[in-house]
Amino acid sequence: MRGSISRRSFLQLGASSLGVAALGPLVGPLTAHAGQQLDARIVVIGGGSAGATAAKYLKHYAPGLRVTLLEPNETYYTCYAGNWYLGGFRELETLGHGYGNLRDRHDVEVIHDRAMAIDPGSKEVDTRTNGKLTYDRLIVAPGIEFAWDRVEGMGPEDTEAIPHAWEGGRPFEVLRRQLKDLEDGGTVLVCPPEEPYRCPPGPYERMALIAHYLKQEKPRAKILGLDPKETFSKQDLFKQGWEALYGDMIEWIPGSQGGAPERISVSDRKVFTDGGAQAHTGDVINFIPPQRAGAIAQEADLVDDTGWCPVNQKTFESTRHSDIYIIGDAAVAGAMPKSAHAANNHGKLVAATIASDLRGDSLPDFPTVNTCYSLVSPEWGITIAGVYEHQEGEITEIEGAGGLSPLDADRDQREIEAMYAPGWYESITEDIFG
Template identity: 70%
Template sequence: MSRSYSRRDFLRLGATGGTIAALGLAGFPTLSLARSQLDARIAVVGGGSAGATVARYLKEHAPNLRITLIEPNETYYTCYAGNWYLGGFRDLDTLGHGYDNLRERHGIEVIHDRAEELDLAGRRVMTRNHTPIQYDRLVVAPGIDFDWDRVEGLDREGTEQIPHAWQGGRPFRILREQLEAMDDGGTVIVCPPESPYRCPPGPYERMALIAHYLKSHKPRAKVLGLDPKDSFSKQTLFKQGWEELYGDMIEWVPASAGGAPERLSVADRRVFTDGGDQMHQGDVINFIPPQQAGAIAHRAGLVDDTGWCPVDQETFRSKRHEDVYIIGDAAIAGDMPKSAHSANNQGKLVAATLVGELTGEPSPGFPTVNTCYSLVAPDWAFTIAAVFEHRDGRIREVEGSGGLSPEDEGKEFRQVEAIYAPGWYESITRDMFG
């Protein structure tokens, strides 16, 4: 039976990076003899928000499990909070997270290599530089890749000039350096992607925080948003903040007003919209391409014709292969958005589900939650939050749970939410990376 959750509940969750289990409403059973003696090999492909979480929590609930986490990067840079770096009030290095805690505190084998192929019949992960990794169960958390076939004029190589900054680390540094080099009075064009994509409010937070940087350093500059959509997450709250803090510095053009990008010219930084008839010149262009599940999921045949991975939304078991679980941005997860908090909750749910399956114990099947903070300035923020449960064959938002920050609050309320945002980031990344 669904129950209601208060705003205070979500603030408590934000402080713990938690699931609904953190509120004491549901949770894992105490460590049983069966789980304490459980010995199986589980491979986790992808060490981002979802993969790191599931690896850690598998060990929490069954310490003798042999967990191998396969991740090419020795330091994982989060995409979330990257806009804070673009806004000039967070160092990029503080968004990087290593894997020593997962190795040393939790006893997880971490292999820094790229998973090239999944031998699902032979239950092996084939990597670029290591011998094949055998498993009894496989968790795939490949994140996103970009669908370049849907972008005319831009490919992977062109992102050195037209950065997407939608995967952490270097792409963010490229975009920040371009903003710093731009002349005052220039135009920054931000092109959000078509839905679905990672972090639905992210492009609009980015427009605001780029404007925050420009207001301080290049006050005659402009931010132009060219959007293939007519609406977006937290739209009213964003527009209120844009107008209050930046006046006419930000212009957003929806698809219905001719804002949908049709093609790009990388060499001269031009975006063509409105059937290609309108040309927009940018000094800096941030084009965020359409997205799909990470490449290895495609090579392994784990995607459907949407480019994403269909799963049993109660367990996150792949609908394409029985011994595979898929979590994070790559999974088709009903009403759950593609977000860091969703990925973290999915990792916890799958850890409990998988251990229950291996021991024959019932899975707790607890509800999951998403909380997302968006900043319009370092001292101006708002949130969206929701509880989700599996009902009638899919993940659905619990009616009346969570919701948006109120629209009629003033600056002091927004300042308080801005104080919570970095605390949420620190707590949830600590929960993921140990």
């Protein structure tokens, strides 16, 4: 069990885990060799938090590398901070980030196209419209896809009626519009997925911030959380905040009490649980499907029978194909959660690993960090932090190096933590896309 962490220690940890400072003693050797020309081409598939970071930091550590970022979208909308938009205090356009800085400031070749296939033997990536790209090293940051085959009664064609809002941009707009159209006194169902999934605290922050919006605009509405799990990240902190701010507006039902969704009726707007014995009707249903590694990883034989990508957890090189590195949510990264902060750390580690390997230097070995702010309201923040190291083939959490916000902190501390959350967002997105 994690202990609590002081505000001062948490803020120091969060600051040190962004930017070059996160790499500690590794920075000196890498920057000392930055002028050494390396004749190699690195292709990065996926321009999210992991892939964009890797592309940027490859050019930082080895400016002579030819780095190509392959990303179909011209604007990347973060899923993290999307709940702030649902809560009514952040505009969606502020969550969108382009790739101009990577191209113009960092000399990354950005191709807006989709990877269709990977041939590890010939070291080629087949794209939809730009032919084949050859590589010396390949970084795959495919994010997630939804495992619709594990959902009874609903598929991707139903997401306009029952949005997941677990990918940035349009899905959030759909859910926000439905919340605006909700009648006062209506019911919102929020259905988190089974683990593992992207952003473990996200569904519970979402319940809180939907409640924040409803309390102001539709105070007789209710939120029901239908959850297959028995526990969740920052559970005591969330439940304390829910009760203090929203009273009985939020009810959470774990799987052992009939909370696990088993079937969905889209036309009737019902979620069936408890062997079908209970039918929960929602005026708005936010069903977050189970997840696995993104499509290109599935198609390129980079996943195991879990649907996720096994990697050497020191280097993030695939255990299935050499010279292919998998980072971000898709990777099996030991104790590290699937989060934007973790993905940003993966990108830096892999950039350092590839640059060192190509130079013939010893591979880097440094701790990685995850920090996560969650908002229970715009004035109530809670945090979790972890520091991780590579031990005996796995990434493990360093005991006592991280922690949680104190459970019974006063309102001043909650407000200060909430105040720092937007600063964290601006810092990490600048580190990735700036």
